[in-house]
Amino acid sequence: MPASSAGQHNTENCQICGGQLQYFNSGRELTCVQCGKSEIGNISCPNGHYVCDECHGKGLFDTVKEYMLASQSTNPFEIAEDLMNQDNIPMLGCENAWIASGALMAALKNEGTINVSDEQIVEVLNRTKRQAIGGYCGLTGVCGIAPAMGACFSVILGASCPKDQETATTMKIVGKIVYAIAEQTGPCCCKNFVRTALSKAITSVKERLDVCLLSSSEAIVCTHSSRHPHGCRESKCSYFKSS
Ligand SMILES: [Zn+2]
Ligand SMILES: [Zn+2]
Incomplete structure (x- = not known):
């Protein structure tokens, strides 16, 4: 029963929209919402928000x-x-x-x-x-x-x-x-x-x-x-x- 912990910095959900993160079998070009860098990544939210490892x-x-x-x-x-x-x-x-x-x-x-x-x-x-x-x-x-x-x-x-x-x-x-x-x-x-x-x-x-x-x-x-x-x-x- 995953419960979101109120008040805690929860990076398991999208930091922008709160959507549940998705894990892709094949990497795709994603743009980091924080630094703007584009790279191949395998995890984003349903709205395409991505945070690169550097920014994470x-x-x-x-x-x-x-x-x-x-x-x-x-x-x-x-x-x-x-x-x-x-x-x-x-x-x-x-x-x-x-x-x-x-x-x-x-x-x-x-x-x-x-x-x-x-x-x-x-x-x-x-x-x-x-x-x-x-x-x-x-x-x-x-x-x-x-x-x-x-x-x-x-x-x-x-x-x-x-x-x-x-x-x-x-x-x-x-x-x-x-x-x-x-x-x-x-x-x-x-x-x-x-x-x-x-x-x-x-x-x-x-x-x-x-x-x-x-x-x-x-x-x-x-x-x-x-x-x-x-x-x-x-x-x-x-x-x-x-x-
Ligand atoms: Zn999002
Ligand atoms: Zn970044």
């Missing part, structure tokens, strides 16, 4: 970045949940991918076993932004939260095209993340994917970096269920608790 998260990127740089927490779930609970963070969209990678990097920096600089946190967020594109969980099978986790390991390990094990490790971790969130679909839920991806990433952090982030997603009770425009998975989701 405008302003929020800096919000996420500043939050991560100021955080003192060593618990990536605490960081992610706190940000996802902010009114201006949309239910769905790749702002959630920025939160996932930022939360992991901030927690690693604050935990302190490995040196993580503010520059590295910003680098991870910038890389995540390049490959986290709204709707592509369904359009190519690569939810932006997977490259978000990959960006963290790549930056920490120093992976790049010419490298060997650094890149292999990063790719394998991304593969695990894609697999794990694939088990949580029907419909896709960015909130679940953030928690599932962070859970997997924490295991990889222990295995690959020998850093123990003492945090678990088990106690999380999702408060976003009624916001989901495609319907919450409810009993299929381990973070759903009926009230």
Whole structure:
């Protein structure tokens, strides 16, 4: 029963006319109502209103970045949940991918076993932004939260095209993340994917970096269920608790 949450910034419906967003099997030329750019897109409202990915998260990127740089927490779930609970963070969209990678990097920096600089946190967020594109969980099978986790390991390990094990490790971790969130679909839920991806990433952090982030997603009770425009998975989701 998708209910619109009054007073909340709801980008699941058209920001111009409130119409229900449509997802096209074939991309078509669409013009962003905010910046006027024309590009091939797969999501618009019935009246053709389209918001490009750049404009979708405008302003929020800096919000996420500043939050991560100021955080003192060593618990990536605490960081992610706190940000996802902010009114201006949309239910769905790749702002959630920025939160996932930022939360992991901030927690690693604050935990302190490995040196993580503010520059590295910003680098991870910038890389995540390049490959986290709204709707592509369904359009190519690569939810932006997977490259978000990959960006963290790549930056920490120093992976790049010419490298060997650094890149292999990063790719394998991304593969695990894609697999794990694939088990949580029907419909896709960015909130679940953030928690599932962070859970997997924490295991990889222990295995690959020998850093123990003492945090678990088990106690999380999702408060976003009624916001989901495609319907919450409810009993299929381990973070759903009926009230
Ligand atoms: Zn519209
Ligand atoms: Zn735009």
